[in-house]
Amino acid sequence: MVRLPYLTALTTLFSYGLLFAFGQMRDFFRKILDLWKSKNLQGYAPICLGLEDFYTRRLYLRIQDCFNRPIASAPDAWIDVVERYSKDSNKTLHRTSKINKCLNLGSYNYLGFAAADEYCTPRVIESLKQYSPSTCSARVDGGTTKLHAELEEVVARFVRKPAAILFGMGYATNSAIIPALIGKGGLIISDSLNHNSIVNGARGSGATVRVFQHNSAAHLEEVLREQIAEGQPRTHRPWKKIIVIIEGIYSMEGELCKLPEIIAVCKKYKAYTYLDEAHSIGAIGKSGRGVCELLGVDTADMDIMMGTFTKSFGSCGGYIAASKEIIQHLKNTCPAHFYATSMSPPAAQQVISAIKVVLGEDGSNRGAQKLAQIRDNSNFFRSELHKMGFEVLGDKDSPVMPIMLYNPAKIPAFSRECLRRNLAVVTVAFPATPLLLARARICISASHTREDMIKALEVISKVGDLVGIKYFPVEPQKHLTDKIQKKLE
Amino acid sequence: MAKLYVETTPPPDLNKNTEWFMYPGVWTTYILILFFSWLLVLSVFGCTPGTAWTIVNLVHFAITYQFFHWRKGTPFAEDQGIYNNLTWWEQIDNGKQLTRNRKFLTVVPVVLYLIASHTTDYQQPMLFLNTLAVIVLVVAKFPNMHKVRIFGINADR
Numbered sequence: 252m253v254r255l256p257y258l259t260a261l262t263t264l265f266s267y268g269l270l271f272a273f274g275q276m277r278d279f280f281r282k283i284l285d286l287w288k289s290k291n292l293q294g295y296a297p298i299c300l301g302l303e304d305f306y307t308r309r310l311y312l313r314i315q316d317c318f319n320r321p322i323a324s325a326p327d328a329w330i331d332v333v334e335r336y337s338k339d340s341n342k343t344l345h346r347t348s349k350i351n352k353c354l355n356l357g358s359y360n361y362l363g364f365a366a367a368d369e370y371c372t373p374r375v376i377e378s379l380k381q382y383s384p385s386t387c388s389a390r391v392d393g394g395t396t397k398l399h400a401e402l403e404e405v406v407a408r409f410v411r412k413p414a415a416i417l418f419g420m421g422y423a424t425n426s427a428i429i430p431a432l433i434g435k436g437g438l439i440i441s442d443s444l445n446h447n448s449i450v451n452g453a454r455g456s457g458a459t460v461r462v463f464q465h466n467s468a469a470h471l472e473e474v475l476r477e478q479i480a481e482g483q484p485r486t487h488r489p490w491k492k493i494i495v496i497i498e499g500i501y502s503m504e505g506e507l508c509k510l511p512e513i514i515a516v517c518k519k520y521k522a523y524t525y526l527d528e529a530h531s532i533g534a535i536g537k538s539g540r541g542v543c544e545l546l547g548v549d550t551a552d553m554d555i556m557m558g559t560f561t562k563s564f565g566s567c568g569g570y571i572a573a574s575k576e577i578i579q580h581l582k583n584t585c586p587a588h589f590y591a592t593s594m595s596p597p598a599a600q601q602v603i604s605a606i607k608v609v610l611g612e613d614g615s616n617r618g619a620q621k622l623a624q625i626r627d628n629s630n631f632f633r634s635e636l637h638k639m640g641f642e643v644l645g646d647k648d649s650p651v652m653p654i655m656l657y658n659p660a661k662i663p664a665f666s667r668e669c670l671r672r673n674l675a676v677v678t679v680a681f682p683a684t685p686l687l688l689a690r691a692r693i694c695i696s697a698s699h700t701r702e703d704m705i706k707a708l709e710v711i712s713k714v715g716d717l718v719g720i721k722y723f724p725v726e727p728q729k730h731l732t733d734k735i736q737k738k739l740e
Numbered sequence: 741m742a743k744l745y746v747e748t749t750p751p752p753d754l755n756k757n758t759e760w761f762m763y764p765g766v767w768t769t770y771i772l773i774l775f776f777s778w779l780l781v782l783s784v785f786g787c788t789p790g791t792a793w794t795i796v797n798l799v800h801f802a803i804t805y806q807f808f809h810w811r812k813g814t815p816f817a818e819d820q821g822i823y824n825n826l827t828w829w830e831q832i833d834n835g836k837q838l839t840r841n842r843k844f845l846t847v848v849p850v851v852l853y854l855i856a857s858h859t860t861d862y863q864q865p866m867l868f869l870n871t872l873a874v875i876v877l878v879v880a881k882f883p884n885m886h887k888v889r890i891f892g893i894n895a896d897r
Binding site: 253254255256257258260261264265267268299300302303304305306307443462681682685686687 | 744745746747754756759760763764765766768769772773811813814815816817818821
């Protein structure tokens with residue numbers, strides 16, 4: 252549920268219309284001018300039709316300097332951003348050798364493991380010396396080291412499932428596993444705001460895909476009933492299996508998934524559940540075990556739990572945790588297991604050490620401290636932003652908070668003004684989000700100190716005044732209760 | 741002016757090319773754009789109001805025909821070309837016919853025609869052009885014309 256002022260909706264649509272009109276005019280003149288230039292295609296077809304990349308050429312390239320910013324240090328609480336300049340209004344960008352030290356509000360560094368850590372880094376360096384940076388092989392050939400076996404056990408124990416399997420890349424985990432689990436004749440029902448990796452995996456599997464309204468257990472039930480009654484398209488035979496795919500924290504909304512209601516619906520209709528905990532594992536829950544722990548759902552009720560190591564554990568890669576039979580089946584069928592290079596051993600060691608810190612098995616209570624720190628930081632930051640009058644999405648305790656911008660011109664304005672004041676934020680626009688709902692996404696980390704956050708809040712408040720995104724200025728207390736009421740509905 | 745707020749849940753439409761049309765404020769923006777372009781034409785050309793409405797009607801015809809009924813596909817490559825054979829009109833609302841959006845978009849050219857012909861007092865050259873515009877636009881929006889390509893015009897590349 253997003254509230255926006257009506258005038259903002261009108262002006263946003265009008266601005267996009269204007270940008271579209273200008274883009275079309277420029278394309279029209281470009282076509283005329285190109286009639287004179289000779290085309291050196293030599294009979295080959297052009298790689299892309301002029302219509303397909305219209306959005307990239309005429310809208311994205313205008314504000315290209317707000318995306319893809321190169322960094323020159325580890326993505327800790329403070330990050331070095333390389334300055335770039337452009338001589339042809341952002342069509343090409345050139346790096347300089349100057350570096351800006353900025354406060355980092357854009358990295359998924361939830362527990363602060365992204366920079367050197369006193370427990371993890373010495374062990375990672377040692378494993379780098381022993382096992383070398385790459386296994387140079389797929390898991391099934393020669394790429395399973397002791398670290399991989401240990402990490403699979405540690406992950407299974409952490410997530411509270413019987414077994415786990417690892418992959419070298421989080422995106423590839425989703426897009427390679429879903430086709431191995433379900434094929435033609437099956438039905439995938441996925442939340443409408445699911446990540447692109449799930450969408451790709453679902454498309455690649457060949458199963459029929461249906462979408463249910465974001466976080467709505469009622470609509471999921473409606474879709475399930477309709478699909479089970481109709482059966483497969485054309486033949487109307489019963490579906491071979493039904494998988495419902497949801498995420499723990501939706502990265503563009505910062506919202507938690509309504510897990511208990513959705514699990515209840517899936518159990519009633521005997522559909523399998525697949526939970527993607529990319530952003531929630533390690534960051535929420537009393538001991539960091541993710542959204543199941545936070546919402547009190549028994550992990551035996553989730554059929555397949557997927558997660559990545561990139562966000563909370565400061566490494567790279569993904570895992571799937573499920574019952575022993577499913578994991579054994581995946582080890583025998585999943586192409587990412589047979590052909591993709593296995594996880595890098597130092598990365599695996601980083602995850603093992605990070606999980607040990609989170610669970611307190613390294614002998615200190617730094618894990619519990621980090622978890623408490625990120626919870627306090629997120630709640631503090633979110634409540635302060637609310638008080639200032641910004642429209643901030645996301646549930647309590649969630650470390651991801653999008654600040655709504657709406658108008659397309661405010662996206663580069665916010666991004667550039669923040670960078671000028673040494674604050675690095677990530678802005679997201681269409682097509683990663685719906686057209687009207689462009690936003691700046693803030694990711695809070697356990698390594699942000701109170702002073703860092705106060706400084707960030709000052710800068711955001713100043714830039715918010717300049718850019719004009721404080722949409723709820725009066726009576727913030729009243730709007731907070733309104734929002735809480737809406738969440739309860 | 742007191743701030744009016746609207747609430748919206750993101751609609752479950754996967755086609756990014758058309759899902760923006762399901763948000764609140766789209767109809768109002770459309771109508772306001774037409775009204776302000778009439779004012780613009782009046783101020784630039786200094787003609788009679790009727791001629792201005794005729795110009796708005798004809799330009800509206802050209803633009804909406806080009807973008808709703810001629811151009812096919814979507815302006816981004818991420819959907820891997822599954823809509824490459826469908827015009828925008830055939831894509832909206834997932835191809836469902838006679839939805840509220842479609843009815844609104846069918847009524848707008850008719851209302852424009854009525855305003856334009858009334859303000860020009862039904863005089864000849866303007867009336868003919870306006871009638872042509874409204875007939876083409878309304879026929880193109882009939883449910884029976886879904887995916888129909890007359891004489892193969894604008895069929896697949």
